[in-house]
Amino acid sequence: DPSVTLATLRRMKTEQSPIVALTAYDYSFARLVDAAGVDVVLVGDSLGMVMQGHASTVPVTLADMAYHTRCVARGLSRAYLMVDLPFLSDTDDRAALESAARLMKEGGADMVKIEAHAAQAPVVEALSRAGVPVCAHFGLRPQRVGQLGGYRIQGRNEDGARQVLEDARALEAAGADVLLVECLSAAVTARVHEQTTLPLIGIGAGVDCDGQILVLQDMLGVTQGRPPRFVHDFLADTGSVQAAVEAYVEAVRNREFPRPEHSFE
Numbered sequence: 001d002p003s004v005t006l007a008t009l010r011r012m013k014t015e016q017s018p019i020v021a022l023t024a025y026d027y028s029f030a031r032l033v034d035a036a037g038v039d040v041v042l043v044g045d046s047l048g049m050v051m052q053g054h055a056s057t058v059p060v061t062l063a064d065m066a067y068h069t070r071c072v073a074r075g076l077s078r079a080y081l082m083v084d085l086p087f088l089s090d091t092d093d094r095a096a097l098e099s100a101a102r103l104m105k106e107g108g109a110d111m112v113k114i115e116a117h118a119a120q121a122p123v124v125e126a127l128s129r130a131g132v133p134v135c136a137h138f139g140l141r142p143q144r145v146g147q148l149g150g151y152r153i154q155g156r157n158e159d160g161a162r163q164v165l166e167d168a169r170a171l172e173a174a175g176a177d178v179l180l181v182e183c184l185s186a187a188v189t190a191r192v193h194e195q196t197t198l199p200l201i202g203i204g205a206g207v208d209c210d211g212q213i214l215v216l217q218d219m220l221g222v223t224q225g226r227p228p229r230f231v232h233d234f235l236a237d238t239g240s241v242q243a244a245v246e247a248y249v250e251a252v253r254n255r256e257f258p259r260p261e262h263s264f265e
């Protein structure tokens with residue numbers, strides 16, 4: 001199969017063919033998820049939790065991200081490689097550009113993902129102007145856990161919904177190429193989808209997206225403790241890691257995942 005590009009993702013949106021995304025942090029899993037047909041592989045800063053054992057993504061460094069990106073890049077032959085800008089690596093244009101340069105040149109990233117709201121649109125614009133493909137991540141922004149005081153569903157009241165829609169519009173206008181929403185009420189996701197034109201990938205954001213993403217350890221049932229409501233354990237259904245990832249790919253492609261019980265009202 002030819003490599004996935006931004007043009008592929010745009011065409012998949014137009015053709016209403018769901019985009020399958022999944023995280024990976026190392027070479028072996030990168031090879032496995034690539035072979036299973038995952039379109040977008042994310043080296044997420046969730047690696048702070050699932051690889052490093054931190055309580056949040058806040059301690060993750062740019063060096064950590066670059067290391068895991070190099071490992072994953074060696075395992076991919078088809079999938080598009082998206083990589084997170086970690087907490088405080090993107091506080092102004094210059095910092096964001098230097099971070100993106102490191103992840104793309106040293107790491108092999110195809111695109112960077114930035115947790116952003118409308119106020120950070122200028123940083124997205126600087127990246128875009130410099131030629132960096134950007135995914136803007138909004139709704140729940142886990143790097144803000146310190147300010148939020150915990151992980152909560154976003155957009156639940158009218159003020160929250162208005163803010164999310166403003167973020168979506170501002171980030172698209174700033175030149176983002178892909179949007180990603182996390183832990184968003186399904187009704188608000190539907191409004192984001194209606195009011196934007198970019199490929200929209202969701203996690204815990206309901207069915208009205210152009211693609212879905214999960215954390216690998218979550219969908220394999222490896223993550224400790226009670227999983228969030230939007231997670232499904234595909235390993236429990238299938239019995240092997242490879243079959244679990246293949247089942248996830250098929251479930252997203254056929255719109256069998258997520259189901260209504262995985263989303264928030």
Ligand code: KIV
Pocket residue numbers: 023042043044045046047084137180182203213214215
């Ligand atoms: O870090 C991560 O894994 C993410 C996904 C949850 C979207 O940002």
Ligand code: NA
Pocket residue numbers: 044045046057084
């Ligand atoms: Na992340």
